[in-house]
Amino acid sequence: MTPAELKAARDRLGLSRAQMARLLDIKDARSYGRFETSRPLPVRAERLIRAYLAGHRPADWPFTTPDICDVCCGSGYSNNPDSGEVCYKCDGAGVDDHT
Secondary structure, eight states, X not given: OOHHHXXXXXXXXXXXXXXXXXXXXXXXXXXXXXXXXXXXXXXXXXXXXXXXHTTOOOTXXXXXXXXXXXXXXXXXXXXXXXXXXXXXXXXXXXXXXXX
């Protein structure tokens, strides 16, 4: 995964550098930022990111925005299925009002 792909993945997931660092068990946001500029990403971290992009959400997934749902990420709820918060753009009905 290139630095540009890593940044795009983080943006797509709606996470801050600090949140991504915590999920990947990286020391802090500054250390994580080095992977978005030049440092090679560890294989384990890349596998986790790919799983997150595929829809996997660990129990400690940070809630980030209320506008991600089954239409745009496959979870049916915000981006934390356990939160019980349904996307405000489609009300969880799967209607694509994401314009």
